[in-house]
Amino acid sequence: MTITEKILARHSGKKEVFPGEFILAEVDLALGNDITAPAAIKEFEKAGGKKVFDPEKIVLVPDHFSPAKDLESAKLAKTLKSFSKKYKISHFYEMGRMGIEHALIPEGGMVSPGNLVVGADSHTCTYGALGAFSTGIGSTDLAVVFLTGKCWFKVPSTIKFIYYGKLPRWVGGKDLILYTIGDIGVDGAHYQAMEFTGETIRSLPMDGRFTICNMAIEAGAKSGIIEPDE
Numbered sequence: 035m036t037i038t039e040k041i042l043a044r045h046s047g048k049k050e051v052f053p054g055e056f057i058l059a060e061v062d063l064a065l066g067n068d069i070t071a072p073a074a075i076k077e078f079e080k081a082g083g084k085k086v087f088d089p090e091k092i093v094l095v096p097d098h099f100s101p102a103k104d105l106e107s108a109k110l111a112k113t114l115k116s117f118s119k120k121y122k123i124s125h126f127y128e129m130g131r132m133g134i135e136h137a138l139i140p141e142g143g144m145v146s147p148g149n150l151v152v153g154a155d156s157h158t159c160t161y162g163a164l165g166a167f168s169t170g171i172g173s174t175d176l177a178v179v180f181l182t183g184k185c186w187f188k189v190p191s192t193i194k195f196i197y198y199g200k201l202p203r204w205v206g207g208k209d210l211i212l213y214t215i216g217d218i219g220v221d222g223a224h225y226q227a228m229e230f231t232g233e234t235i236r237s238l239p240m241d242g243r244f245t246i247c248n249m250a251i252e253a254g255a256k257s258g259i260i261e262p263d264e
Contacts, residue, residue: 036192037259038227041167045150053191062166063144064179065153067097067135072113074154077177086121087183093125093144094118095135097155136160136248140240147262152176152185159250163243165262167227170251190256192227197234207242210234211249223255230260 035043035050043051045059066074071094086092094114099107111129118126127138136157145151147165151158154176161168171185179185195214215222228250235243243260250258 036194036227037165037229037261038167038192038257039189041148041150042187042189044148045167051189053189055189056186057189058184058186059150061091061152061179061183061185062149063091063093063139063151064176065093065095065135065139065151065155065158066114066173066176067095067153067155068100068107068110068114069098070154070173070176071117072110073173074176074180075113075117077174078180081177081181083177083181086123086180089122090124091183092121092123092180093127093135093139093153094123095127095138096129096132097135100132101129136244140164140244152179156251157248159255159257160244160248162247162250162257162259163240165260167257167259168247169257188225190225190227192229193223194229194231197230197232199234200237201234207238207245208249210242211246211252215249215253218253220252221254223250223253225254225256228253228255228258230258235260236263 039051042059046057051057096111102108102111145161145164145166149166151161151166151168152171154171154173156170158168158170230246247258
């Protein structure tokens with residue numbers, strides 16, 4: 035099995051999984067921001083939610099409007115704050131702590147190799163740089179995760195990208211992924227896991243690896259992932 039398949043198998047309680055198979059898997063971390071989480075919270079309440087599956091495994095970040103640009107965006111942030119207070123969410127990024135969600139979570143050490151992470155944001159695939167299966171979901175699915183701690187997946191097939199050689203000065207992860215997307219097209223990895231490896235990848239600092247996995251979605255991928263080496 036691939037790295038992605040091993041992670042999905044372990045989180046669904048199976049010995050092995052196969053591309054195209056539908057599974058129900060346990061989630062290690064669930065992410066919502068000020069745009070997507072309010073809709074998830076509304077669905078959570080509509081479903082009669084009385085408690086979240088694990089307040090330690092939910093992250094809510096005022097990201098897109100911080101500080102709030104108007105009354106409506108302030109209300110969105112207030113929705114996150116109220117929900118976090120009511121259900122004792124540990125990882126709510128209050129005023130003064132908010133920022134870019136996909137930078138805050140790695141900085142906080144909240145994702146580890148082998149984790150399964152979902153977020154109501156298309157660039158949740160960023161955390162694949164840490165060796166996690168990490169992917170974006172919709173707000174309705176996020177509401178279900180808040181309730182149950184589980185999410186359904188269609189197991190993606192994997193495309194392995196092997197990069198050789200050393201990068202010249204001023205060339206980094208952004209250049210690599212842009213070149214790759216230009217080569218395969220914006221739908222060249224449609225609903226597939228992009229696995230990045232090779233000596234070039236191993237020579238990249240973490241910011242370059244995060245950038246590569248972050249942009250896997252721009253090729254239509256379900257996720258991007260890099261085998262951890264340290």
